[in-house]
Amino acid sequence: MNDSLKIDLHTHSNQSDGALSPQALVERAHQAGINVLALTDHDSIAGIEAAAEAARAVGMSLVPGVEISTAWRAQAIHVLGLWIDPTSPALQGALAAQAERRKERMRTICGRLSKARLPGEALLRAVSGIPGVATRTHLAQAMVDEGVVERTDEAFRKYLGKGKCGHVAVDWPGLAEGIAWITAAGGVAVLAHPCRYGLSAGARRRFLTDFVTAGGKGIEVLSGGNSLQHLESCTRMAETHGLLGSVGSDFHSPQFAWNPIGRSLKLPDCITPIWRGRLP
Ligand code: AMP
Ligand code: MN
Ligand code: MN
Numbered sequence: 001m002n003d004s005l006k007i008d009l010h011t012h013s014n015q016s017d018g019a020l021s022p023q024a025l026v027e028r029a030h031q032a033g034i035n036v037l038a039l040t041d042h043d044s045i046a047g048i049e050a051a052a053e054a055a056r057a058v059g060m061s062l063v064p065g066v067e068i069s070t071a072w073r074a075q076a077i078h079v080l081g082l083w084i085d086p087t088s089p090a091l092q093g094a095l096a097a098q099a100e101r102r103k104e105r106m107r108t109i110c111g112r113l114s115k116a117r118l119p120g121e122a123l124l125r126a127v128s129g130i131p132g133v134a135t136r137t138h139l140a141q142a143m144v145d146e147g148v149v150e151r152t153d154e155a156f157r158k159y160l161g162k163g164k165c166g167h168v169a170v171d172w173p174g175l176a177e178g179i180a181w182i183t184a185a186g187g188v189a190v191l192a193h194p195c196r197y198g199l200s201a202g203a204r205r206r207f208l209t210d211f212v213t214a215g216g217k218g219i220e221v222l223s224g225g226n227s228l229q230h231l232e233s234c235t236r237m238a239e240t241h242g243l244l245g246s247v248g249s250d251f252h253s254p255q256f257a258w259n260p261i262g263r264s265l266k267l268p269d270c271i272t273p274i275w276r277g278r279l280p
């Protein structure tokens, strides 16, 4: 590997729940010394063209990506599609269906919040006005703006998180289906933030076996904010299941100090990088 490479393969723009426009994201990454950047918005490829143009202007390599919400045995699992073809009709159709699922969920959540005597209608109006497809991050921000909570993490803790009145399970596509969309679009499927799913060791083994069987190729060995313990655990998962390693900050906003873009993310030497042979 070329040591001058600085890579971040997991970031968000304001086409999902990131704070920056695709152009501003690319510029920030460039300033931070990144030379290979993937834009991986939640269930959206709307920012890729603008990001690619901005990347060309500064001589950076932009990896077209997406972070797809899927489900495995009722557990939501995020799968990154890297090096996807954003013009793939199959992928575009699948993402349009994801957007509908998200809109339906948002209506249901806001209805539940109204029942809990919160301003559900005003919240729904607020999130309907954003540029891309609204996520729970947007709703949490709207709850801050409406004075329902003081901070977005409070919105998740009190209302939107698992077990709370505004938590609505989404009928996400199955893991294998989500991976198939990525593969059909010529992309590579990578498991995002492997330590964030709360699976037991046994369930994790079964899950990773299914992930590989469905065509999953990589795993984020380094993910924003992760500890050394996470790194060791993810390295073992990659080795045991024969997965390539990826690195990504999961950058959302300059305000979130724990996963800055451009943080040094170096894979352990025993792991084969997902980008080997794929960079220009
Ligand atoms: P969604 O895809 O609409 O379910 O929204 C999930 C997004 O909400 C994640 O990608 C995170 O960016 C954000 N999120 C999830 N849990 C929390 C939390 N506890 N505090 C703040 N943001 C969160
Ligand atoms: Mn997010
Ligand atoms: Mn995620």
Ligand code: MN
Residues within 6 Å of the ligand: 010, 012, 067, 192, 250
């Ligand atoms: Mn993400």
